[in-house]
Amino acid sequence: MDSWITTSEAAARLGVKRGTLYSYVSRGLLESRRQPGQEESLFDRTQIDSLAAAKHDGRRAGDRLLKFRAVSTRVSSISDDRLYLRGRDLSDVCDTMDFAAAARFVLAVDEPRRAPEVDLSVIARVDVERRIPLTVALIAAGDPLRADRTDAAAKALGLLPVLAQAVSEIDLGHPWIDLLVTTLIDNGLAASTTAARVAASARAGIFDAVLAGYAALSGPLHGGAPAAAYELVDAVVDGTPVDRALADAVVDGRLPGFGHVVYGGPDPRATIVFDRIRADRPTSPALAAADLIVGRAGRAANVDLASAVVARELGLGPRAGEVLFQYGRTVGMAAHVVEEYGEAPLRWRGSDTGHDRTR
Template identity: 30%
Template sequence: MSTSNSLTAAEAAAALGISLPTLYAYVSRGMLSSSPDAQGKHRLYDAGEVRRLARRKEDGKRAGKVAQKVLDWGVPVLESSITLVAEGRLLYRGHDAMDLAQSASLEEIAALLWECSARRIADAPAVPFATAQWAAWLKLWSDSTPLDRALVLLPAAAAQMPRVWALGRDAQLDTACAVMRLLAAAMISAAPSNEPLHRQLASTWRVRNRQQANVLRAALVACADHELNASTFTVRCITSTGAHLFGAVAGGLAALSGPRHGGETVRVGALLEEASRAPDLDRYLANRLARHEHGAHGPILSGFGHPLYQEGDPRARLLLGMLADCAPARSPLAEVLGLARAVRDTTGAEPTVDFALAAIERVLALPAGAAFTLFAVGRTVGWIAHAMEQTRDGRLIRPRARYIGEYEATGRAWGTAQTRHRFGERSGHTQPARQPAQRRHARRRLRGATQGAASQRKTRPGLSRTDPRHRAARQFDRLAGSEPVILAVAFDRQPDFARDHLEDGRTRDTPGRRGLAMFQFENPHFTHRLSPSKNFSVVPIIDVR
């Protein structure tokens, strides 16, 4: 372990906010590793590993209160080393993306995010596809929008190519380069080429000014990745199923097209057009804001205000500045910047990258849909990087949902009449009375499940060994193995009390009796958190899963 990337025990404990004994306990449990100091008798801790553990602890503290907001700009749901958005900055593999956008090409960013050399991408073999077939497809779909053309041609091309995505690192890189070039070629209706993508776009759109072509290059780099947005999460979910890269990227492209994601550029273009025709810009904005206040759906103004950048989107700031330096003399640049200034003065909202891309399309007189094309071609590089990372991870992304709807009181599912009869639970549903023989058998099953637990000497806090809650919890400890274990927990207080104190469980309120909640614990190491107290009692299930 390099000493420059290592911490002492005191430094690691301070970073985690724990004591030294707790730090040593983390090491003994395998949560943290250490290595001997070559210059002394002390142990050293990897700074990156400590930092990751500290972030997990912080997320875990918040999980019980904001779990329902995980999918809405909330707590991170997976780990990645590709992109960081923090403190108003965008970092690619630890490098400031705005500094990279000053000079780097999209292919160089691909090399950074894909963890290979730029030469490896430049020397990748040409797309193994018949030129005549591709030209015929382009002619057939020439009247379609860039998005529609790409959504059709990308899967069609995949059917003609070998499925070698998971056969090795070289095969993955070759496939990645082919996907990147095919998608760009489909969107600009051109033949796949190894030429830098910003030059292909400039040639197709007849942008001959070098500074203006440089704006296109910077836009591609600024759009290369943006952490776990909707389209990137879609790509990772598809990749986690073992699907081919072509299918994952096609799914990401479909997600990007939505009006609340990359399709926002179309709405910004419409806003710029309306504002340019308005005789009084201030009155126009006042009317738009008034419609929002009276219940209009959607954001206040498309292209303004990003939840992750309280001080303004750095991508928009960079691109608008570069555009102002090279705009044609008779361009509508003044109108675009005037709208941004008026919105800032009226609402305090700053332009986003969607506004900047739409401004580039309008000021440079690019074809309709050019803003979305810039977004999609640039973001493909990030999608592929996340697909590679997810492939290495190897796990299936399968979140759970909290059911809040109605359900019938029949069958063997949790909360049904049969299950509630097992535990003698009353509900609002009409149920047949339990016969004496049924009650007798139920008591025998419960006694059998907890038999022998009373002889164990170790007691739970606040409970005697004869307390039935202690016996039930001991039985749970015995049943808890590698498989998930389900408990029925009857609370004397509201179920919210359980959520606050048992953050690792997922609750589901049961109709019929207030204060009854179910918890499913995937990790048996958290079973010690179920130690009964005076606030609740635990009833074990005889048949665990």
């Protein structure tokens, strides 16, 4: 039944209401079936994705080759400014699980598969924010079965202890850090998870697919964003007037640590982390600086500012936020990769009106 999806998921993939979906059935555009004990009708995923693709270029589904299949995910979802991991509110996940338990929950696997050994002395020679991608690249390079998709989730779970060793100067067991990386596990179809899914669609192995995600994550507008937020917090802690620090921090109209494309209000991840710091260390200088910045900016902070406060208060340096983003998001990217393996291959392909460049 893996090729069949529920009415709700089918409607989401098409971007229509359930009533519209049933009208497609009555017009013979789609087929549906019912199973005993199922509350919703089931639809063939290929039919749904073909119809979704056809809608984008105005041609009937039967008149074209499928060039793109719509994407939805069960790894995480965002609704009313709340983030859900596998259907559970992030705040509940953080209240009841540490990062290790949350990783097993999101990857839906209990036992890790041990990762191939790598020479950590080589990894230690590069900057800390490059060590996790390099570790995974070396693991992939030394694995003769790196394209084997068997036990992909268990392989991803087995990566985590090796990644922790690669960045051993950061205490990943610290309660604030454990909480932060848990909040960073996934946040919908972000650039990093999408990049990993594109690679998985071409049937890259789990290590190479995650590497594609790290490449997207390295950008200053994604995983690299906490570094700029750190510099802002650091400046205010060191005595720079908040107005001057804010003015210096703005780049291309963006204020680091603020705003997010999917949240209209407060970023729930930031709220969770700030609440913990406030409870544990209410006199934190970095937290006080963040409060000044938020009050003067008049906007809701995002998780990058919370990450900056953690890194500054614990003395980890400006690039630690990127490392923690990589570590936490490894779980989410791997979960998306495993999910993508269940889809039709090579579905990430846009229309091209010129010569055939599909290869």
